[in-house]
Amino acid sequence: MTAATLDKEWASFGGRQQLYTHQSEETGTPMTFSVYLPPQYDVGPCPVLYYLSGLTCNWENVTAKGGFQGPAAREGLIIIAPDTSPRSDDVPNEDRYDFAIGAGFYVDATETPWSKNYRMYSYITHELPAVLAKTLPNADFSRQGIFGHSMGGHGALTIAMRNPSSYQSLSAFAPIVAPIQVPWGQYALKGYLGPDQNRWADHDATALANAVGWDRDILIDQGDSDDFLEKELRPGLFSAACEAANIDLTLRMQPGYDHSYYFISSFMDDHIRWHAERLK
């Protein structure tokens, strides 16, 4: 594994907002991710917090609009924002926003033609941390947190629950919590993993709550004016599963908030603080 290439860097809140590209072995494509290095990075090791984005997004949406740099500078956290899928003219695609490019759903696809490139689960959990280790000498990978929005909230929940020794803190904004039971998830998991629903459960936070649990706490913020709340997100399915499994979930229904970055940025400081308290 070699280091990623620094493409661009902006001074930001006393630290550095960076953009990197590397050739991914998992996806077979170049992959771009952003890194925020807080001012503390120049002094010593800092914890690493991964932000997984939602449908259609790449590194740039949350990096430009999420407002994480100020809180991360205050708390001394490194923020990593990867892409949501491989992205190249050479990878197979469908003409819809909720599958294939921009919609990797953080799984390793088993079905043709997707299985060759759509390996976002292994990319996020293994390849990206290894690349980062070569790239960021002062990143402390013994202290990692993960959060995300919508499809990325699904990714954060499922990735953390399946890898509890890798991630010490977990939160989400308006996550897809039960993909097996909602249209976005059913289409994507069938496409990537095939029709046998038994193979979907490893990628369903509500199923994982019962199957593997989570022995730390979880913060979820969800707007009650989110257009996707009833059909795609359904946080009540996850909160019921957490209650049954004795998982310490704080689910905050935020009155008036929708699914946008105006919602995410409003609660970004709370989430950064949540992770910082658990990673320091």
Add this chain to the structure above:
Amino acid sequence: MTAATLDKEWASFGGRQQLYTHQSEETGTPMTFSVYLPPQYDVGPCPVLYYLSGLTCNWENVTAKGGFQGPAAREGLIIIAPDTSPRSDDVPNEDRYDFAIGAGFYVDATETPWSKNYRMYSYITHELPAVLAKTLPNADFSRQGIFGHSMGGHGALTIAMRNPSSYQSLSAFAPIVAPIQVPWGQYALKGYLGPDQNRWADHDATALANAVGWDRDILIDQGDSDDFLEKELRPGLFSAACEAANIDLTLRMQPGYDHSYYFISSFMDDHIRWHAERLK
């Protein structure tokens, strides 16, 4: 003057990020602007702070990426982000980024074909406040501040200096301070106002420092890695003029920062605080 039409609203930091459109008499086109209403707006009158954007931008750039909502919610300020020019298929345009659509330079054009629509000075100073007064009953127009970025910093400086009874606080990010002496300004002022440079001085902050002064203070942040620093911005011209005219300017050269929204957002909180302290 009638109220503007509310097109969209997002909950944001306990307040409301709104988007309005109205038919402008000055520009002869529909004009769109954003309004942030802090939570305090629902309780009583709040001061109004105008943010004027730079070349190519409309309301959305700073509204999505500037990070003003959190500080404005804390301080109880209303933030208004107008467009940078009329914007319609019917208005004359040139195929360049620094003149005509997206580049109104906050002047009232006198030259054909621009004079019919490019009336951003009168739009910002007179029509927009009148429309807002009909639209936002709890906005306190006796307490107004103004700031902006690059071309919008030029707009903020020149508009405030020419209307000191209307604006009680003033700041800028990387402003064009001497358009008469730099290529962006020379092209635009010649196009809008004609070749007689005597008619440009009312729209040049450095000339206005000597001509009319400013009896309050001014905050300017400028990145020292800004690609436009030497050729287009040249803050030293303005600081010399302020010194000669006894104007209380705080010019902060920020090491490593460029011209981007990563720069603006890094110092947004300082600027919001600056205005709040002077408007409360």
